[in-house]
Amino acid sequence: MRLTTGIKAGAALAATALLAAGCSAGSGDAGGTGSGDSSDAAGPVELTFWTWAPNIEKVVDLWNADNPDIQVVVNKQDGGDPAVTKLLTAIEAGSGAPDIMQAEYQKIPQLVSNDAVADISGLLSDDTAGHFADGVWNAVTLGSDAVYAVPQDSGPMQFYYRADIFEKYGLDVPTTWDEYAEVARELHEQDPDKYLGTFSANDAGWFVGLTQQAGASWYGIDGDSWSVNIDSPEVQKVAEYWGGLVEDGVIDNKPMYTPEWNQGLNDGSQVGWLSAIWAPGVLSGNAPDTAGKWKMAPMPQWDVDAPATGAWGGSATAVTSQSEHPEQAARFIEWMNTDPEAVQALVDESGLYPADIPGSEDALSDPPAFFSNQKDFYEIAARTAQTTQPFTYGPNINVAYSAYNDEFAKATEARSADAFVAAVEAMQQVTVDDLVNSGFSVAE
Amino acid sequence: MTEPITQDAPDRRAAAARRPASAHVLELPPSTEARRRGGRLLGRHAAPWAFLAPAIVLFALFLAAPIGYSVYLSFRTEKVSGLGLGPGSRQEVWNGVANYVSAVADAEFLASVGRVALYGLLVVPVMLGSALLFALLLDARRTRARRFGRIAIFLPYAVPAVISSLLWGFLYLPGVSPFYWVFERLGWSVPSLFSSHLVMFAVANIAIWGGIGFNMVVIYTSLRSIPSELYEAAELDGASQVGIAWRIKIPIVLPSIIMTFVFSMIATLQVFAEPTTLRPLSNSISTTWTPLMKVYRDAFTRGDLYSAAATSVIIAVATFVLSFGFLRLVQSRAFGQEER
């Protein structure tokens, strides 16, 4: 970002005036901004870490206790999008970014494309890649030789349901999407206040997971070009299926994560939830009184002979391109995401489902407290996690996501299957147009 | 100086004081020290500029420079090459007026403008009408509980829009709202305020709720400065309170109402926080529901500062034209009272 000299001079002048007035003292409190002054090898290094994972500071404390020379300071951020926006603004401005950044997998191409994260391939141990599943590792390398982040947690999807209500109405747990539709219909007929789930126009990541399970991949890299496949037959199939359920009124059409949805979890009008492995944390926070009433099962399937699932959520830890201490930062994130003690702490303190395979086997033995009635919780989880389908995110997934919000808001409000399919087509159009406008090469 | 129409006591005093100064000079012994210090530090001609200096410097740094920078950005854009991965694959380049052309041709932007126009037609009259009504009630001596009423109605001003929208959101959602609980008990079927044809009212209500108090205080302040003699005569003639309000009070406070109108209009064009906070609760508010939401989406969600800057400039110019145009229309001299 280049500023005109006049503005620059004015700003510099103002800064000088401020500093002269003794103002610099106030910023001492502000924590490093990535441009810390401790680059001389002797002094301890302070690294700032933007993250929104709950209680992650307790994991960081373990590191800080053992590493007096590399101190990590946690700066809590609003989840997901706002943190990325802030990071990109800081990158644009040339200063103000943290050293270390939590980044959801879908944001990594966007961050790489904006030159916001550093390639740390040369700074990690050689066996780091071996800690993670191929699909997950691919998400942080984008299929190249570079490594842009170290995976932290993943979010394989499962089906969560109220076992007590299923029993009350004599419903069977659906194993296919046809059965899911049947159960949804039957439940809603028996009690019109109850729904087996809701189609949320607010959660693009959730819809991505559903289409991922069906075999879709929204983007692809085709030599030197991107391809966009949001309107692929797989996505259309999923959209049409859900549009049909919403049109028939057997599935709710209100967004998730609203107070009303919370209420539904509490009073049992939301009987099921297609969610991911972190669901117990959300359920116990939103509806603590329903403990012991929920159960988890694998996702309903399109093809029972080829079980599959998608992923919703999950994130990696990256070193930003503004960090002056990438080496130390890389060492920290490698420790946090692969060291057995750290991975155990990620499970215990932050309730994450670690991406690290060796560590998670030990860390995940007992079911989460909220699901203490389901002894095989993590066995099912591990089994389903292995069936996570490959998926490629693109550099303007942010545009695709906001198009999802707008287009599916209209479609769910219209309650028509045709509108759902139209929404998918509109998303494809908006996403491709944006890529082309920005100058990306896009394969037809 | 235009003679103010609000003729309260101190103003008359001030008016009287505007006679030639020499007639009223207070006889104080000259202070040589003062002359030495103050007199030399600040000459008569430099003085106003010195007093204005902090405001001008801050304005230049934190308003003018960012605005200038936005204008600059609005003529630029970013071009990516190839896959756009790897450093240096993005470049900022000149884009002429292309950002403006695509902004004014954008269907979402035009729709948001239409929505805000409708929203303004709803919010401004209701908000200012209620503010005027409550101000008149507070000023009427037969009203009881005036102190309580004044504080209660002013209270929403203390609640940030982000918070008030969250509170109202709870009250709107049929699942958690106590109102809908009551409606259900009464057997009424009341449609959700978040359904697409009612959501405008849901947003407008929050703005009205938050805005009545401030505008009421402005109008009430004006009402309080009307000397009571002006309407005591009318009272003796048997005029009703409503008549007095209509024929005497409202004309006198009209300048205040005009100013609240202008400021409310500006706030309406800038509506952002309320719909943004409500958006995740419903399917009826798009990410480009108002012009500023579109700016926010372009800049924050899409990372396209350049289109956002162009849209911002259009909004600012439109606001300028509307508000100053309106003031000119009512032949106000609000912004030039002391110019000659």
Place this chain on the structure above:
Amino acid sequence: MTTVTAARDAVVPRAADRPARERPSVAATAILLVGAAYCLLPVVWVVLAASKSSAELFSTLTFVPSLHLFDNIAELSTYRQGLFWRWMLNTGLYAGVGAALSAVVSAMAGYALAKYSFRGKASVFNVLLAGVLVPGVILAIPQYLLLAQVGLTNTYWSVLLPSVISPYGIYLARIYAAAAIPDEIVEAARTDGAGELRTFVQVAMPMMTPGLVTIFLFQFVAIWNNFMLPYIMLGDDRLFPLTVGLSGLLNQGASQPAMYTLVVTGALLSIVPLVALFLLLQRFWQVDLAAGAVKA
């Protein structure tokens, strides 16, 4: 006339202030009370909601109070070692210091515009006032990019400094200065040998004080309620004001439950200081946007 209302109230007894002889108007009082009820409703709701545990918040009728207010406050206080209270202090700092500086800067500018005639006065005033037309949402990113050039982002200064300039404040200060400071007094002070600065500090400022308190209060509320500027400027949550901190509690991302109970309790606590200011400084909460400004 705002600035001097307090004094005027003492001087001119008004009909409305005298003990009423007529019987109270039921209709007028009823309408006022309906308005008051409408305005208080969400506030009452937040008080009641803040008294509920998180399970109760979504399982009992919202207008039924419960007994968990102090539990909720205690829980909020332990959230990340009392970070909430730090946000409260930060907000007080941003609003208090920012509004005080803003009142002084506005007073100086308003005085200059009201009491001097000089070339370019009209242009200066119009340009300053045009600042009203540009919403904060638009300014936040360029402000960030400019402050980043001098490394001031993510500091207290990044929120404080842009909050000092207030076009509304200058507009009001000009009205106050024009109304409250008779020209002859300024002239007298000058004839008396006082310099321009001394005249301002010792003669004009005291006469403008009630108006400046009003400017302070309104700018205080504006900064207290500001969201976009600190949201963009700050990365370190120890520097957050309440609005940004509470919004963070609400937007935890999909994999975390929103902390509604804490947010609702925090919302309640965050408006308490402003309500106290309303009650304590009642006579200063009045604004005359048009005093002496508009010709009928």
